[in-house]
Amino acid sequence: MNFTLKIWRQKNAKAKGKFVTYKLNDISSNCSFLEMLDILNEQLVLKGDEPVAFDHDCREGICGTCSLYINGHPHGPDTAVTTCQLHMRKFRDGDTIVVEPWRAKPFPVIKDLIVNRNAFDQIIQAGGFISVNTGGIPDANAILIPKEDADYSMDAAACIGCGACVAACKNASAMLFVAAKVSHLALLPQGKAEASDRVQAMVRKMDELGFGNCTNTGACEAECPKQISITNIARMNREFLGAKVGSQKKRVSSGGGF
């Protein structure tokens, strides 16, 4: 297959970027999208040009490293896959393919197609955890968890933190990402104790980092490679409102460091 690629090139965070057009021929339809970029890069390097920088690691759809906004869709035109799982058979011979980085203020471009998603880690650090130290834990079967709750929790926990939801959203909202973590933990008895503090801390951090508001367009759910449902956002809103009502109590953090 033959393709025309229009790829965003940007030397570093400060430089101005622009689209550059490349022709690429004789690509197998079984080739993955990133393997297609590998082939392009090999050609560029041999010509003495700089290869296109893009993020990737596991190449099996689980680490959340790969990104790319392809023909107007985060992770490209296929559904329920990450860019690394996208195959060229999803395109037509002769297609022009436009490749951009995630575009969102809280995700500044580092180089070409690579952005900085550290904001997501900061949101988790704000409260996306259960406060237990290592050791001294009762037997795992001491808490019974209805299968259904565990399954719903797992649905939300499947989030890979790639940022497609933010890239898909015209407001650059991180609601789906935050809601997935809030739901994952709030649905489990272990996570209930801190549920209200957690949701408040995470939402506060999200706002502080400059993510936009959610206006319920549903674009995030549609583009999520792990099909995380926006019902999680509704659940988070309930948690959040509930938390606000009862937020007067003061807490002293326990454990960890002296």
Next chain:
Amino acid sequence: MNKLNSKIPEGPLAQKWSNYKDHINLVNPANKRKLDIIVVGTGLAGASAAASLGALGFKVKAFCYQDSSRRAHSIAAQGGINASKNYQNDGDSVYRLFYDTIKGGDYRAREANVYRLAEVSGNIIDQSVALGVPFAREYGGLLDNRSFGGAQVSRTFYARGQTGQQLLLGAYSALSRQVKLGNVELFERHEMLDVVLVEGRARGIIARNLVDGNIERYSAHAVILATGGYGNVFFLSTNAMGSNTTAIWKAFKRGALFGNPCFTQIHPTCIPVHGDYQSKLTLMSESLRNDGRIWVPKRKEDVEALRHGKMKPKDISEENRDYYLERRYPAFGNLVPRDVASRAAKERCDAGFGVGETGLAVFLDFAASIKRLGKSTIEERYGNLFQMYYKIVNEDPYENPMMIYPAVHYTMGGLWVDYELQSTIPGLFVAGEANFSDHGANRLGASALMQGLADGYFVLPYTMQNYLADQINVPRFKTDLPEFDAAESAVNAQIQKLMNIKGNKTADHFHKQLGKIMWEYVGMGRNKAGLEKAVEQIRQVKADFWKDLKIPGETTELNPELEKAGRIADFLELGELMAMDALNREESCGGHFREEYQTPEGEAMRNDEKYMYVAAWEFKGENSVPEMHKEALKYESIEVKQRNYK
């Protein structure tokens, strides 16, 4: 003098770990915060170690090359994690898990370490549940289990097909909490390029900031390497693209011994190779062998008919199918250990019964299970794996059997460590896949996650205190010591040398060449002539690499080609050591199959008299032959037998 003191505690096997814990030196809380620890790698071992040590009050700096600590390759483990909880009441126990692990590793692992691993396995499940890992449940609300290869009990806990992801996110959340509490500082997009020794002890690292190319110095009282395995020496493997050997290789060159480098695990159920542009191989979880049956056609004419599309797999009648694992190993059937399953697949394909375009594939068939359990049950158990297969291969595994073939997956070898997980460099600890310790010559499925978390949550927090107890009066290290100057110049010199080659070939070109040699001669079947050829050919590739490599761009910016080149330079050296180690070991054991040493039925033939030892290699300088040291293995609580899964 023997360099290898494994420091196995006194006492009966079952009491060793408690005896050890009862007698170690501890560090009091006020002193902990005066002590710094560097952790390189944030996978299961690294993240759990950093979080646990941070929670104890040590000051931890954690490094990873990924853009976030949540993305280390532990995340890709699918099937599950073993623990001897005996929740199923099917006869499991600490001893049985220990026994299965030693036997599965073909009697080449250290007894005391493995027993400890089995002993703490249950705590890992407790800890992970407390952190919010949504393990699969039964309807009554209790935890569910499945079975895995090499065991006759159900002791594997799982979270759909994403167990590694969920366990890692659990450890990552604990780590994130310690970041918030100020006990852990994270350095993402940082790659360790050397370890710094001061007066013989590990006291810091040199790392490259991958965003701006800065070479940076970090000091600490002790260093932990938890940087994973080196399967990418084969170019194609199930590892992440960035997985590499550089951290442990640099430590090797600074004096840490490398244990059993040739012990590689070839996983039996991966999606077959399909083209020369292919960049990595995808694993299909071993858990699929619970419900899938492996077979190839019995008749060559059916093989031909399949290849030419004149026939579909389901057209082949039962009596014309060869369920070769069930045939050869009736007791374990499709659940034999990985090394056995992989070799059996290779044997059938070499004999001309392989399927698929290349003839290098076998069927993994779910038709019988779908009939017995219904499609929805299979979907619930393996839905995401089936979807993954479909997306890659473009064929529906509910309709046609999957096609699979073995691929490089895990490396049992790694830096040699003693019972405390300390390498031969004092103060340098090694955890998870990066060390050699617990799996012998073959790792059982669902045991990698167990080992990574055992090391990080439950072993290092004790053993490091024992090491650091007499370090409380050592003030924080400055990084302007001459040792740091020297290490930094060495790192800069290597980078300059790579950049200055200005040749005509890309880093990947050499990596692929190396991978081909490794797969051909140091892969599933090895023999003397082939291994000798491998050593020779690797040296040639290495020479070409240093003459003809081309790296575009600058050193002072994000430069993926430079990153790759540095890693390949180390892989080229490691590949040679692996071949030498395989040459030395004139026996077959676990994943190491020397064709000269097999039983008449084609099973691995160990030579316990001569090779019941760990081969630990010592670096002797560039272009000098490394020296091998032996740690003899003693089995006191287990009878050493020929492995038998029949």
